Amino acid sequence: MSRRTMVRPGGRSARVQASVHAAVRELESEVGREALTVPLVAARAGVTPSTIYRRWGDLQELLSDVAVERLRPxxxxxxxxxxxxxxxxxxxxxxxxxxxxxxxxxxxxxxxxxxxxxxxxxxxxxxxxxxxxxxxxxxxxxxxxxxxxxxxxxxxxxxxxxxxxxxxxxxxxxxxxxxxxxxxxxxx
Amino acid sequence: MSRRTMVRPGGRSARVQASVHAAVRELESEVGREALTVPLVAARAGVTPSTIYRRWGDLQELLSDVAVERLRPxxxxxxxxxxxxxxxxxxxxxxxxxxxxxxxxxxxxxxxxxxxxxxxxxxxxxxxxxxxxxxxxxxxxxxxxxxxxxxxxxxxxxxxxxxxxxxxxxxxxxxxxxxxxxxxxxxx
Structure with a gap:
């Protein structure tokens, strides 16, 4: 089962997800996709890097989640x-x-x-x-x-x-x- | 133009490519895909890591080239x-x-x-x-x-x-x- 299936809407977990996704979107347009790192995203989202590693595993999995959100009609x-x-x-x-x-x-x-x-x-x-x-x-x-x-x-x-x-x-x-x-x- | 279009068959360049591709295939079956690194591949192929970076840019581009070779009918x-x-x-x-x-x-x-x-x-x-x-x-x-x-x-x-x-x-x-x-x- 994916880490992501543990996320419940509305709680702290959902707030973390929203702020991390927003941080990725902002940084992508500001510094570009290639310059993104987990510490950079964490700092912008106001969470620790280990929060991101725990929930998403690595940057690529996080970017994959953000991409799917953007592909939603x-x-x-x-x-x-x-x-x-x-x-x-x-x-x-x-x-x-x-x-x-x-x-x-x-x-x-x-x-x-x-x-x-x-x-x-x-x-x-x-x-x-x-x-x-x-x-x-x-x-x-x-x-x-x-x-x-x-x-x-x-x-x-x-x-x-x-x-x-x-x-x-x-x-x-x-x-x-x-x-x-x-x-x-x-x-x- | 891609780096790869500069490779001429038969010369040193072709020999490097063959030995690097072979090193990737061997190491994939020995240590697994996730454990591959450019220095590891370079050591097995008998070339310097900078030879690999110069020709392929990074590990992902090298793995892409090897994958295409393996998909050839x-x-x-x-x-x-x-x-x-x-x-x-x-x-x-x-x-x-x-x-x-x-x-x-x-x-x-x-x-x-x-x-x-x-x-x-x-x-x-x-x-x-x-x-x-x-x-x-x-x-x-x-x-x-x-x-x-x-x-x-x-x-x-x-x-x-x-x-x-x-x-x-x-x-x-x-x-x-x-x-x-x-x-x-x-x-x-």
Missing amino acids: ETAPEDKGSLRSDLEAWAEQFLEEMAATSGRAYIRDALLGDPDGSNAGQCSDYAAEQIDVILDRAAGRAEDIPDVETVLDRVVAPMMYRILFRPDGLDTAYARQLVAGLVGSTDR | ETAPEDKGSLRSDLEAWAEQFLEEMAATSGRAYIRDALLGDPDGSNAGQCSDYAAEQIDVILDRAAGRAEDIPDVETVLDRVVAPMMYRILFRPDGLDTAYARQLVAGLVGSTDR
């Missing part, structure tokens, strides 16, 4: 009136955010300091939750819908694979093409 | 007599190797110590080359074939996405299902 996907246009708008925005320099850095951080895989899983769950909202809405309009895992395979996975392994020439037309390939085939 | 894909069976056999083997503990560690290493993205790109190129062989063979049998990028999107990307972000319940049936979804649709 802030709003529900926009309602554009049809499954295809909702998925297109969501996929275009997802690709833009994740393929940006900051998005790539967060994905790498989330994957790296993640010994038990829970942060990577959380990133994927965020995408699945957004897709669920889109599919529920489409079902409410009596549209034919694919299942969430199929949308992950056909739309999310190719975008994420190319962001990580094959980023040349990625653009929003690619996101639309993936959606067209999927929604076209479920229309049959 | 050793043989051409097997000829099973049809596009579908060739792709199925290749995808099953790819999934088994990459989803294994060692495969996951190499993928993470390859992605991590890779500031210019060339190692991740190399991993994807290995897959594309294997797929190319399969598609050429199928074209020679006068089968209808998809293009390489489509096979990457429909077969490789979902496997890699799930290995990295959503590994629960991955098995070879999943690889076959992805191939069936693709080759079924190009049969039309």
Whole structure:
């Protein structure tokens, strides 16, 4: 079980987490990602370095947690009136955010300091939750819908694979093409 | 340009690279990945630590290079007599190797110590080359074939996405299902 599962919301533990995360975000923008150290983050957050080591293990695990927080979607996907246009708008925005320099850095951080895989899983769950909202809405309009895992395979996975392994020439037309390939085939 | 592009095969530089890579592989199996340090690798390889820092920058970049070497396919894909069976056999083997503990560690290493993205790109190129062989063979049998990028999107990307972000319940049936979804649709 991860150290993080011991954190209870509302108590001292939650306050420590909030101030340490805030310290990382502030220092990242002030001194840059490469200059971060546990003592620096601890001093800014007003905790001891050993508090950070005890809770997160090392800097990479802390950065992974902060990255996942930043990858959390802030709003529900926009309602554009049809499954295809909702998925297109969501996929275009997802690709833009994740393929940006900051998005790539967060994905790498989330994957790296993640010994038990829970942060990577959380990133994927965020995408699945957004897709669920889109599919529920489409079902409410009596549209034919694919299942969430199929949308992950056909739309999310190719975008994420190319962001990580094959980023040349990625653009929003690619996101639309993936959606067209999927929604076209479920229309049959 | 990466430091690594300056390496010429056959010279002192190539010998240093071979002995340093060999030292990493030996030490990984003897003392484990976590205990590796640049001085330890240098001592085993018979070079100075500064030789390693000069060529690779840091341990993470060195481990990334070694990981890519280990992810290089050793043989051409097997000829099973049809596009579908060739792709199925290749995808099953790819999934088994990459989803294994060692495969996951190499993928993470390859992605991590890779500031210019060339190692991740190399991993994807290995897959594309294997797929190319399969598609050429199928074209020679006068089968209808998809293009390489489509096979990457429909077969490789979902496997890699799930290995990295959503590994629960991955098995070879999943690889076959992805191939069936693709080759079924190009049969039309």
